[in-house]
Amino acid sequence: MTATSAGAGDVRYDRAREGATVLGIYLASIAVALVAAALVLLATGGSWTSVLSALLDGSVRGPGRWGTTIGVAIPLLLVALGTIVNSRGGLVNLGQEGQLFVGAALGTYVATHIGTGGPGVLFLIMLAGVAGGAIWAGIAAVLRYQRRMPEVLTTLLLVFVASQAVGYGLKNKNLLLDPTPDQANRNLISERLRPDTRLPRLDWFGNEFPMTAFIALLLAILVALVLRWTIVGFRLQMLGRGPRTAHRAGVSEARYGGLALVVSGAFCGLAGAFMLAGGDFGNYRLTPNYPVNIGWEGLLVALVGRNHPLVSIPVAFIFAGLRTGSGFLAATGVDRDITKVVQALLVLALLVPPAILFVRDRRRALAAAADRV
Amino acid sequence: MTSPAAELQGITKRFGAVVACDNVDLALQRGEIHGILGENGAGKSTLMKVLIGLVLPDAGAIRINGESRRIGDPAEAAELGIGMVHQHFSLVEPLTVWENVILGEPIRLDAAAAKRRVGEISERYGLAIDPDERISDLSAGLRQRVEIIKCLRRDPAIVILDEPTSVLTPGESEQLFEVLRLVVERENKAVALVSHKLDEVLAATDQITIMRAGAVVDRRDTADADAPGLARAMVGRPVSLRSEGAALGHIEAFEDDRLATGPVVEAARATEPQPVLSIRGATARGRDRRTLLDGLSLDVHPGEIVGVAGVEGNGQAALSDLLSSLLPLESGTVRVRDERPLPGRPGAMAAAGVAVVPADRHESGCVLDMTVAENLTLVSPPRPRTGRALLDRAGRALLDRAGRQAHAERLIEQFGIQTPGADAPMWSLSGGNQQRVVLARELSGDPAVLVAAQPTRGLDVGAIEYVSERLREAAADGVAVLLISTELEEVLDLADRIVVIFRGRIVGEMDRANLDVERLGLLMSGAQEAAAS
Numbered sequence: 001m002t003a004t005s006a007g008a009g010d011v012r013y014d015r016a017r018e019g020a021t022v023l024g025i026y027l028a029s030i031a032v033a034l035v036a037a038a039l040v041l042l043a044t045g046g047s048w049t050s051v052l053s054a055l056l057d058g059s060v061r062g063p064g065r066w067g068t069t070i071g072v073a074i075p076l077l078l079v080a081l082g083t084i085v086n087s088r089g090g091l092v093n094l095g096q097e098g099q100l101f102v103g104a105a106l107g108t109y110v111a112t113h114i115g116t117g118g119p120g121v122l123f124l125i126m127l128a129g130v131a132g133g134a135i136w137a138g139i140a141a142v143l144r145y146q147r148r149m150p151e152v153l154t155t156l157l158l159v160f161v162a163s164q165a166v167g168y169g170l171k172n173k174n175l176l177l178d179p180t181p182d183q184a185n186r187n188l189i190s191e192r193l194r195p196d197t198r199l200p201r202l203d204w205f206g207n208e209f210p211m212t213a214f215i216a217l218l219l220a221i222l223v224a225l226v227l228r229w230t231i232v233g234f235r236l237q238m239l240g241r242g243p244r245t246a247h248r249a250g251v252s253e254a255r256y257g258g259l260a261l262v263v264s265g266a267f268c269g270l271a272g273a274f275m276l277a278g279g280d281f282g283n284y285r286l287t288p289n290y291p292v293n294i295g296w297e298g299l300l301v302a303l304v305g306r307n308h309p310l311v312s313i314p315v316a317f318i319f320a321g322l323r324t325g326s327g328f329l330a331a332t333g334v335d336r337d338i339t340k341v342v343q344a345l346l347v348l349a350l351l352v353p354p355a356i357l358f359v360r361d362r363r364r365a366l367a368a369a370a371d372r373v
Numbered sequence: 374m375t376s377p378a379a380e381l382q383g384i385t386k387r388f389g390a391v392v393a394c395d396n397v398d399l400a401l402q403r404g405e406i407h408g409i410l411g412e413n414g415a416g417k418s419t420l421m422k423v424l425i426g427l428v429l430p431d432a433g434a435i436r437i438n439g440e441s442r443r444i445g446d447p448a449e450a451a452e453l454g455i456g457m458v459h460q461h462f463s464l465v466e467p468l469t470v471w472e473n474v475i476l477g478e479p480i481r482l483d484a485a486a487a488k489r490r491v492g493e494i495s496e497r498y499g500l501a502i503d504p505d506e507r508i509s510d511l512s513a514g515l516r517q518r519v520e521i522i523k524c525l526r527r528d529p530a531i532v533i534l535d536e537p538t539s540v541l542t543p544g545e546s547e548q549l550f551e552v553l554r555l556v557v558e559r560e561n562k563a564v565a566l567v568s569h570k571l572d573e574v575l576a577a578t579d580q581i582t583i584m585r586a587g588a589v590v591d592r593r594d595t596a597d598a599d600a601p602g603l604a605r606a607m608v609g610r611p612v613s614l615r616s617e618g619a620a621l622g623h624i625e626a627f628e629d630d631r632l633a634t635g636p637v638v639e640a641a642r643a644t645e646p647q648p649v650l651s652i653r654g655a656t657a658r659g660r661d662r663r664t665l666l667d668g669l670s671l672d673v674h675p676g677e678i679v680g681v682a683g684v685e686g687n688g689q690a691a692l693s694d695l696l697s698s699l700l701p702l703e704s705g706t707v708r709v710r711d712e713r714p715l716p717g718r719p720g721a722m723a724a725a726g727v728a729v730v731p732a733d734r735h736e737s738g739c740v741l742d743m744t745v746a747e748n749l750t751l752v753s754p755p756r757p758r759t760g761r762a763l764l765d766r767a768g769r770a771l772l773d774r775a776g777r778q779a780h781a782e783r784l785i786e787q788f789g790i791q792t793p794g795a796d797a798p799m800w801s802l803s804g805g806n807q808q809r810v811v812l813a814r815e816l817s818g819d820p821a822v823l824v825a826a827q828p829t830r831g832l833d834v835g836a837i838e839y840v841s842e843r844l845r846e847a848a849a850d851g852v853a854v855l856l857i858s859t860e861l862e863e864v865l866d867l868a869d870r871i872v873v874i875f876r877g878r879i880v881g882e883m884d885r886a887n888l889d890v891e892r893l894g895l896l897m898s899g900a901q902e903a904a905a906s
Contacts, residue, residue: 229772234747234754242740248697248729249751250720365741365800 025353033349037342046334051342058328059321067207071280072294073320074209075100075271077216079298080305080312081223082133082267087307088227089260090240095140095155096268097295098162099133103269104276105166106132108176108190108286111276117196125197126273133269134262136162141261145254151261159295167288176286190286198284199277210278219267223309236260268295297323304350306357315350322346376439378403378563379455379531384423384433393419394430395587401531401563406553408578408595409567412607412833416587417567418460421533424565425457426450437531456529458520460536464508471504474523494522498552509663513540513686514898521552532556533565538573539859540685543894550577570862571600571607583607608834648672649853650696650727650822655705655716657691665691667877668705673822673853678844680868681857681879684897688877689857690732693826696855697729697737698722710821723752728820730811732827732857738811739799746781746795749814755780788813789839805836812843823847826857841867861893875899 038048059069079096086093093099110128114121140154169176170188178191199210227233238246239256247253271294275281282290301319305312322343329339377400386394394416401407411417422428424435426444435442437453444450447457464473471487491504500518508516517540524532534553538546550573556562568574574581574595581598583591583606591606650673657666666688673679683689694700695707701717714721722729731738739748755776757768781795790809792802799807808828815823825844829837844867848854857874858864864871865888873881873896881896883889 229774230770231754231756231772232770234772238740238743238747238751241742242737244699244737245740245751247699247719248723248737250698250723252719361742 022353022357025356026350029352030346030349033345037345040338040341040345041334044335044338046332046338050332051329051334051339054328054332055322055325058325062328064206064208065324067204067209068280069317069320069324070207070209070213071278071320072323073316074212074216074278075275075281075294076298076301076319077220077312077316078267078271078274079295080301080316081216081219081309082264082271083299083302084223084227084305084307084309084312085236085267086260086264087302088233088240089236089257090243091144091257091260091264092152093137093140093155093261093264094152094299095137095158095162095265095295096299097291097293098155098159099136099265099268100272100275100291100295100298101159101162101166102136102272103129103131103133104272104286104290105169105176106269107273107276108193109169111193111197112176112191117194121197122199122277125193125277126270129269129271129273129276130266131269133272134266136269137261137265138258141258144261145258155261163289166286166290170286170288178285188288193277193284197277198279199274201279210274210280212274212278216274217313220309220313227309232256268298271295271298300347300351303354306354318350319347375403376436377401378438379424380436380439381420381424382434382436384420384430384435386419386423386428386430392587394423396433397584397587397589399582399589401565402580403530403563404557404561405579406557406564406566406577408574408581409565409584410569410571410574410581410603410607411584412569413831414586414833415569415584415607417569417584418535419587420584421457421535421565421567424450424531425455425533451527451529454528454530455533456524456527456531457533457535458517458524458537460539462516462520464516464519466507466509468508469504470502470506470508470511470519470522473508473519474504474526490526491522494525498525498555500552513684514542514545517541517549521549525556529562531563531565533567535567536569537566538568538570542684542897543861543890544898545684546573553577569607571603575600575603585609647674649675649710650855651708652695653706653708655692655695655707656703657695657700657705658703659691664877665700666695666702666705669874669878671855671872671879673855675821675851675853676848677869678848678854678856678867680864680871681855681874682861682864682871682893682897683859683874685859687874689826689859689874691877692874693729693731693824693857694737696722696727696822696824697731699737720752723818726819726821728815728818728823730808730815730823730825730828732830734807734811739807741800742798744796744798745785745790745792745802745810746777748799748810749781749784749795749817750777751814752818784813784817805832805839808832808836808840812840816843816847820852822853822855824855824857827859828856829860829863861890861897865890873897 037051041048041051058065060066079100083093083096107125107129111121111125114124136158137155140151140158143149143154144151166176167188170190171177173179176190178189180191199212201208201210227237235246235251236256238249239251239253243253272291275290275294276284276286281292297319301312301316305315326339326343330336332339379401381397381399384394384397385392397416397420399409399420409417409420419428423430424444426446426449429445435444437455442453444453465476468476471484471491474491475487488504491502494500495502500522502515502518502522508519511519517537537549541549553564553566557564566574566578575598578595581593581595581603582589583603585607590609650671652669652671655666655669656664659665669688669692671679681689681692691700695702695716698714698717698719698721706713707716707722709722709725709727712725714725714727729738735741740751755773756765757771757773757776758765759768778795784790785792785795788809790802790813791806799810802810823844828840828844832840844854844856856864856867869885871883871885871893872879873893875897876899880899883893
């Protein structure tokens, strides 16, 4: 057989070394951020140990703070899972914030208009959230595959449409506005969810959080399994990494890409419904600016988790910790603007490594492509 | 004797662990065409890029007219009188010829003067062209003329041409060499002709430097050189196999044994009169409304290799795309066996039994960011099987990862793919091995038709021989093979029947038994009437 005679120059590929490299980049990046944060605090007369200590107190060390952080991590993880699905399919969804908002709004509408309560209604609220997010992302999918409009733009712009549309709903008693006549200041808020349509909360060692934490974990595992063990997952990733090759192999761009966007939106909508019925956000009421950046931050979670569902679990927790921890920073006496800089540095520390790795992978692909010439 | 126009001394350039040039010496004399001959990856292009300032050498010296110089970028090279015509054109398609020629010159825009200048150059060198023509309307041969005019407008003393004939018909190539001869004899310029084709180096040059694996292995006067000797020097061993000869651009190789595969094909075709692939009146336009295919009709029978010859850019890519389900048709049909797959629908052609080895494997042949095992099972990933109908139907949604691994390992063994493992990423493989992965996947699907577009582009000679052998084997097994190639030598080597593609349609056909290279060349250049007579 002449087979083995030809072809030289195989590049060594070593998983262990790759893992060590990634870990090293992260550690270096975090170290640099911590040093920079310490320098900023020193220069402004603050104490970096007290800031760090406050962040830790607020996120995990204080009594009951684990529960609070978990409560924030749940929607972050769900949004990240949706983002992972569309990213693996090669699509860019920047509309998580809007999809989440529409999901929460539709959930509110169902909750406040059905009139009864119970587990069945709670389930309907979740379903409405999923439908809201899916429809909102579905608009972008239709525009993408019927009219060739880039989903990067449409998803992003639909965030602003969502915020105006829900805002309108919140001004209208027939839609979302709380119709209670004795409301004093006419705040643009919805009626509170009835107690029997709220998600059950667990109490573990003084840490209270909604039971949806387990649903979120199960969904993360489910997404990981689908991507790894199913034909749909395989074909979706084929589409993401080589659209022309995928087309030839029988992957319909419109079907798989559209599906990825809709699923992504559905996860965001579910995150919105979980926030609404979970109790950690807005006290069971829909308010203007309800998503409070959970959509954007969930996108970052997926980015930092390098589009891996299981890696995104701890990442979501870390991002949630940065959020809940910041509540305690005011007590350190450090200027609020400075503490924001410190937080931003820590987020950057997590975002820089994926960017470095992305550039490295691109270079590698380009180098591989160059050997054609 | 005066010092050479350009002299490279001890040039060494490494890219990572790869030594592209290893202590190379080269002298370009005025009034001479110097052929630089070598396989793909021998270091020819890197050496020229050092001279033009695109690559900085790790070691070595450059002397221009005897003076030591450091060339940091192409602008410095241009000041020293060095110009290069690159293998890949760098023209702006929506602009006209004269606009492209003066593009990048730091002068005030003067259309009349620029056109005059283009006219002067084209007259002086016999490069007829209309300065007002738009680049997008020009054939590949004319585009190259524009590139040459661009290069000559600065009146360089040293002209480098990198694989200039890959886009030309045989006739156009001869014209090009006449121009080069003129440049050398009348204006005493020094010309470097980089090529991997033996015949053209023998025909057009005065001196030959042969490179292999980054080093100069031989230098000869063209007058003292012969094809077998050059081939041996290029590859490092005697070359006997026909495909290897073809890969080195040695056309004579088949004029002798062109009947070799004739009888076999006749037998195969006699038993199977029905074509297995039949394209009728295929017409398609690109997104810019440009005609890609213009009523193309083509039949391929089981067991035969049909070669589609033609100059690059005449619809080869569209034909390959059509058979990869990547191009929908405006009119016309494709029939594969008894099926009529809908052109453009995802996976339709693959499902009908059309296997494709595309020209650009990175674009539609494989997924670089996936593993070798994944790439080997893109079209039909294995599903788990239990033997129970009900369970198997449910299992159709699932991926059998263990089965995939086993399947991949089998193919890696069978096709001799050199890889650290089945789960190594595709990008970590060499070009030749990536091509083997594509071939292995496409052939393992038991296809009725195999389309091979430029299947040996960018491969070394050993890999070329392997790919050619596989194509012949596939045909012998009864697969209808359609070979689309702009390398005429490759078509002549492999095809039993040759059709010529020109501006999106088939303009002529020829059996191997009645091979007439001259007529082929005419057909390729679109001179239909001349060929018909």
